[in-house]
Amino acid sequence: MKLALIGCGRLGFSILQGLSRAGFLDVSVFDVDKSKVDKAKSLGFKPCQSSREAVEQAEAVILSVKPAVVEQACQEIRDCCIDKLLISTAAATTLSKLKSLMPQSYVVRVMPNIAVSQNSSITLLAHPPDAPEEVLEKAVNIFKLLGEVLVVDEEDLERATVISGSGPAYIAYFTEALVKAAVSIGLNEQLALKLSTLTLSGASKLLAEAGMSTREVIDAVATPGGLTAKALETLDSLKLKEGFTQAVLEAYKKLLSIRQ
Numbered sequence: 001m002k003l004a005l006i007g008c009g010r011l012g013f014s015i016l017q018g019l020s021r022a023g024f025l026d027v028s029v030f031d032v033d034k035s036k037v038d039k040a041k042s043l044g045f046k047p048c049q050s051s052r053e054a055v056e057q058a059e060a061v062i063l064s065v066k067p068a069v070v071e072q073a074c075q076e077i078r079d080c081c082i083d084k085l086l087i088s089t090a091a092a093t094t095l096s097k098l099k100s101l102m103p104q105s106y107v108v109r110v111m112p113n114i115a116v117s118q119n120s121s122i123t124l125l126a127h128p129p130d131a132p133e134e135v136l137e138k139a140v141n142i143f144k145l146l147g148e149v150l151v152v153d154e155e156d157l158e159r160a161t162v163i164s165g166s167g168p169a170y171i172a173y174f175t176e177a178l179v180k181a182a183v184s185i186g187l188n189e190q191l192a193l194k195l196s197t198l199t200l201s202g203a204s205k206l207l208a209e210a211g212m213s214t215r216e217v218i219d220a221v222a223t224p225g226g227l228t229a230k231a232l233e234t235l236d237s238l239k240l241k242e243g244f245t246q247a248v249l250e251a252y253k254k255l256l257s258i259r260q
């Protein structure tokens with residue numbers, strides 16, 4: 001299948017990196033910023049001079065531009081995307097908005113995260129109720145090259161935006177905090193980063209692969225009255241969990257306020 005990518009920014013380029021790792025190079029790429037198209041070319045993808053040129057060569061299109069420019073980007077390709085699949089990565093841009101902009105295309109929404117570059121994204125996919133099965137299969141198969149795919153209703157995709165879409169930044173933020181703490185007690189930064197990231201991937205395996213619950217992991221480490229328990233008690237007294245919930249809520253409120 002031939003693909004087009006419109007918008008080769010932070011997410012778009014990460015998608016290309018993942019597709020390249022999966023050996024899928026049949027993608028025509030356009031971005032208004034020529035230097036980003038050149039970057040895509042250096043990975044072996046086909047550079048295009050316009051979004052129309054990219055779309056005309058493809059059966060399916062990934063639109064990966066900011067929500068504020070979705071409308072303009074759709075206008076540019078509307079009449080050459082007839083009967084083609086258009087997969088939008090844009091946050092807060094509903095299927096009904098996309099359908100109104102692209103009435104003669106099959107529209108689908110996805111919410112991946114930047115771990116697409118490592119083929120380790122969790123991608124949520126939502127579609128209109130009348131989307132043909134073969135169209136959905138195409139969309140799912142593209143994102144399966146980039147990690148795991150879950151087909152969900154649109155409201156869950158919206159919620160997931162501030163969980164798994166934003167998630168890599170939260171995890172990096174947490175890692176930053178752990179590294180800072182490690183350095184403050186005398187570890188050098190390089191070792192602190194290695195300890196933090198490998199601990200993160202080990203803990204993630206316990207939760208995601210070994211099937212341990214979060215409580216089981218905590219209980220397996222934090223002996224009552226011990227050192228980890230002391231650290232966790234301190235985090236609780238600082239209301240870190242509440243702060244985190246508040247942060248996600250604020251992001252979600254913002255998403256709902258810009259939803260189009």
Ligand SMILES: NC(=O)c1ccc[n+]([C@@H]2O[C@H](COP(=O)([O-])OP(=O)(O)OC[C@H]3O[C@@H](n4cnc5c(N)ncnc54)[C@H](OP(=O)(O)O)[C@@H]3O)[C@@H](O)[C@H]2O)c1
Pocket residue numbers: 006007008009010011012030031032033036051064065066067069072073076089090091111112113114165166
């Ligand atoms: N970044 C993430 O982790 C992430 C995760 C999930 C979903 N998303 C969603 O994915 C979309 C892209 O996000 P991003 O972070 O990759 O944004 P980004 O870095 O700003 O990338 C968007 C790219 O599209 C270009 N562009 C603007 N108008 C265009 C047009 N008409 N035709 C072709 N290219 C155009 C932009 O160029 P200029 O910068 O020159 O305008 C930019 O290079 C957003 O809607 C976002 O909500 C992002």
